[in-house]
Amino acid sequence: MKNRIISAKLSDVKIKDKYIDEAFNLQLTNMLKLDDDRLLAGFRETAGLIAGMSEPQITEFMKNKQRYGGMWEDGLIGGHTLGHYLTALAQAKVNPALTATEKKDVENRLINILEALKECQEYTKETDGEGFIFGGAFPSKEFRENPFLQFDNVEHGLQELFTQAWVPWYTMHKILSGLNAAFLIAGESLALEIANNLGIWIAKRTEGWSEEVNKTVLSIEYGGMNDCLYELYRINRELHESGKGGDHPEYERFKAAAHRFDEDSLFEKVLTGEKNLFNNVHANTTIPKFIGALARYEADHNETRYLEYAERFFDIVVSRHTYVTGGNSENEHFGEDNILDAERTNVNNETCNTYNMLKFARRLYQETGKKKYLDYAERTFINAIMASQNHETGFTTYFQAMATGYQKVFNNLDGNFWCCTGTGYENFTKLQDGIFFEDENKLVVAMYIGSEYKSENYTVSLDCDLSVSDEVKLTIRPKAGISFDKDLWLIVPTWVKGDITVVKDAKKIKATVKDGFMIITNEKLKSGCELKLTLPMGITCHNLQDGKDTYSFMYGPYVLSARLGTAKIKTKSHGVAVSVAAKKAIDNDEIVVSGESSVDDFINNIDKHLIKRDGEMEFDLSDTDKKLIFTTHYNQYKESYGIYWKLRV
Numbered sequence: 157m158k159n160r161i162i163s164a165k166l167s168d169v170k171i172k173d174k175y176i177d178e179a180f181n182l183q184l185t186n187m188l189k190l191d192d193d194r195l196l197a198g199f200r201e202t203a204g205l206i207a208g209m210s211e212p213q214i215t216e217f218m219k220n221k222q223r224y225g226g227m228w229e230d231g232l233i234g235g236h237t238l239g240h241y242l243t244a245l246a247q248a249k250v251n252p253a254l255t256a257t258e259k260k261d262v263e264n265r266l267i268n269i270l271e272a273l274k275e276c277q278e279y280t281k282e283t284d285g286e287g288f289i290f291g292g293a294f295p296s297k298e299f300r301e302n303p304f305l306q307f308d309n310v311e312h313g314l315q316e317l318f319t320q321a322w323v324p325w326y327t328m329h330k331i332l333s334g335l336n337a338a339f340l341i342a343g344e345s346l347a348l349e350i351a352n353n354l355g356i357w358i359a360k361r362t363e364g365w366s367e368e369v370n371k372t373v374l375s376i377e378y379g380g381m382n383d384c385l386y387e388l389y390r391i392n393r394e395l396h397e398s399g400k401g402g403d404h405p406e407y408e409r410f411k412a413a414a415h416r417f418d419e420d421s422l423f424e425k426v427l428t429g430e431k432n433l434f435n436n437v438h439a440n441t442t443i444p445k446f447i448g449a450l451a452r453y454e455a456d457h458n459e460t461r462y463l464e465y466a467e468r469f470f471d472i473v474v475s476r477h478t479y480v481t482g483g484n485s486e487n488e489h490f491g492e493d494n495i496l497d498a499e500r501t502n503v504n505n506e507t508c509n510t511y512n513m514l515k516f517a518r519r520l521y522q523e524t525g526k527k528k529y530l531d532y533a534e535r536t537f538i539n540a541i542m543a544s545q546n547h548e549t550g551f552t553t554y555f556q557a558m559a560t561g562y563q564k565v566f567n568n569l570d571g572n573f574w575c576c577t578g579t580g581y582e583n584f585t586k587l588q589d590g591i592f593f594e595d596e597n598k599l600v601v602a603m604y605i606g607s608e609y610k611s612e613n614y615t616v617s618l619d620c621d622l623s624v625s626d627e628v629k630l631t632i633r634p635k636a637g638i639s640f641d642k643d644l645w646l647i648v649p650t651w652v653k654g655d656i657t658v659v660k661d662a663k664k665i666k667a668t669v670k671d672g673f674m675i676i677t678n679e680k681l682k683s684g685c686e687l688k689l690t691l692p693m694g695i696t697c698h699n700l701q702d703g704k705d706t707y708s709f710m711y712g713p714y715v716l717s718a719r720l721g722t723a724k725i726k727t728k729s730h731g732v733a734v735s736v737a738a739k740k741a742i743d744n745d746e747i748v749v750s751g752e753s754s755v756d757d758f759i760n761n762i763d764k765h766l767i768k769r770d771g772e773m774e775f776d777l778s779d780t781d782k783k784l785i786f787t788t789h790y791n792q793y794k795e796s797y798g799i800y801w802k803l804r805v
Contacts, residue, residue: 161522161595164609166341167250169588172606173621175791176587177253179542182550183584184248184258187241189569192265193221195241196272198234198291203276205294205303206285223293227733228573232306232322235291239330240578242269246334246342247585266338270346273335277353287357289350292327295319307361313372321376325417328358329379329444330578336387345402348391352404355388359409362416374419377441382448385414386455393455411455418452419445423465426472434472435492439485440575443512446470450519463523470516474532479558480698480708480799481543481715481789482536483510488731496558497703500800502737503730504558510540511579518590521602527672530602531650533590537603539715541583542790544576552580554734560718560798561740563725574734592616600645600673604628604691613638614684622712623773623788628689632681639682645673646689651712654692660685695766695775697759705755705803709766709775709786716775716786720796741796747803751779755803 171177197218204214223230229237245266248254254262276289285304294300295318302308306324314320332354338347358381365373392407404410422445425433434442450466453459476493477484483505484490491499514536521529543564544553551566554576567577592609593600599616609616613635620628634640648656648669656674658665667674676687693712700706709716720741728738751765752758758765758779765779766786775786789799 159595159597161525161593161600163518163522163590164592164594164611165250166247166586166588167252168610169591170252170608170610171588172608172617172619175547176542176605179545179547179550179584180251180253180587182545182547183581184254184262186550186569187244187248187581187585188258188261188265190241191221192269192272193219194224195229195238196269196291197221197223198229198293199238199273199276199289201294202288202290202292202303203279205300206283206288207279209279224570224573226571226573227318228575230293232292232295232318232324233327234293236327236330236575237573237578238269238291239327239332239334240581242266242331242334242347243337244581244585245269246337246340246344247582249342251585251588266342266344267346270338270344270350273350274346277350285357287353287355289331289354290324290328291331292322292324310373310376311365311369313375315376323377323379325373325376325378325381327379329381329384332358332384332388333380336384336391340387340391348402351388352392352407355385355404355410355413356406358385359406359413362413363409365416370416374417377438378417380444380448380451382414382417383444383451385410385417386448386451389414390455414448414452414455417448418462423449423462426465426468432492434477434490437490438488439477439490440488440506440508440512442490443473443509443516447512447516447519450516450523453523454519466516466520467524470513470520470529473513476701479505480710481505481539481556482513482532483507483540483556483558484513485509494701497700497706497800500558500560502557502559502562503555505540505556507540507544507553507556507576508579510536510544511576511583514541514590522593525671527647530590530647534603534649534713535715537590538713539789543715543792544580545584546793547791548793550584552577552583555736557737558800559740560745560800561720561724561742561796562737563722563741563796564793565727565735565737566793567735572733572735591618594642598643598645600647601630602647604649604689614640622691622693623714626691626693626712628691630687630689632684634682634684639678640684641678641682643678644676644681646676648672648674649691649713651693651696651710652691653694653696656692657690659688695762697762700800703800703802706800707759707803708799708801709762711768711773711775711788714773715789715799717789717792717797717799718777718784718786718801719792720798722795725796737796742798745798745801747777747784747801748781749779749803749805752805754805758803758805
């Protein structure tokens, strides 16, 4: 087994950054307002139908609670929210920021849901559906007579949305992933028992597919079924190898079932260099497929070709389809390669895509050690994930417009159970993820965010807020009688403008720079220390491949967006009951610049024209025909905004 870099456990890292800590608490408050029985209603109805209960018995079994409204829960895709909710509860349970009361509430909810799902599985015993759990609604008599009809219809290529099937394997991915998380993160053994029973049902289903049926299933969105099944296989294999028990005796079937969801023909295409490979392809259908390819490599490090698939796909998305925030897509789809300026609308950057790409990046770093994945992760976490929340209500976005002049639109408490609502639960219950990584020989600081990591042998604290100061204090405190025995790897951010200074015990020290990290050897740190870093920040400018003079601006790690007021805010329905921005605050996004002979000169001298106010994260753009004030995009949640602007002289 190679020496892998792994992310610090969520339970060992506490956020000290005030804004990020508030974001977690807002999300937690909203999650604890949800009614577990309403989220479970569809699962109980399904189990009752499989067991042959009468309608009055099913009604009683549902605890007299109906599903939440809206077609995202009271429809064929119902149950996807509970899968996300399980993951989010597991993450929240181990968060050191929880109060004792909150922790008890979270634990009780997690246990109650797992016990209810186990009860549902008990009702499927002695039937063809043994182990099956599902939460979709049943729109017609034929569905009530056959609770597996969505899966049957998908296998027959019947995909009339809302009537024949929606995306049942996509929903199943969320459910199984939630169960895996409840075991892996929260340590709930019952979750693994339920997951293993469900895994056997899935394995039996896939084992009955012909090659033709398999291809048909893969032609319809199936989320990351390969990912969660490889994960379940790894869980069981590691338990088996450790001799701890709890593993399923037939766990190898999970690996075989996972491979049924590996779309090898698609994977091979990314190695061809073919242009416009993903033009008009649904982004959030595609990204999880390649995370699943990575999962195959994680399960078996001999499968190096699957790592190659994953890395190549990631590079294509980031280099050809990604905006400055780290988000991608227009109306949920990729466009032609390098066509981004032309596709800036009110429906860019689906938040689920960002969630998946961030998870993808961090896992790729753990497997490869390549810094570029951390660079992407930092930018995306700050400017797309943190930017997806209303910092008053805690509600989250579906899209984030890249067209200038629109506002962010957020879900509500009980009517918008969008896919991005579910990933929002997950995003904001693991905000401490990805700051620290380590292996046997080194501790990696991957983001400079106020936090504290308590390992078995030492504590590392980061005291910083880059929106206030460019100074970072890093303190290492080994436990009594123990030496700090790792080299410290400090990431050199791509946005630094100038030399980073490192001071130890009031003396400047010189760190070795390697692979984009400053390395301080453990000989200098054995007894602990206090380091002070200065990370010089300034304005950087970023244009688009098809928009030479279309620019966005960053200050340090922060994407900036112009404040455009609230006067013209309006929303409308779009797609599948999604709320989106409907009206632009300005007529156009052109800026006429002066004081320079060309746009290039204006950009090269941007420090003269985009000026930071003392003591504020507010920036005034001067020497233009528009008077604009920019601020950090992550905390823009009230106003219309503009990230990209077309400059001309």
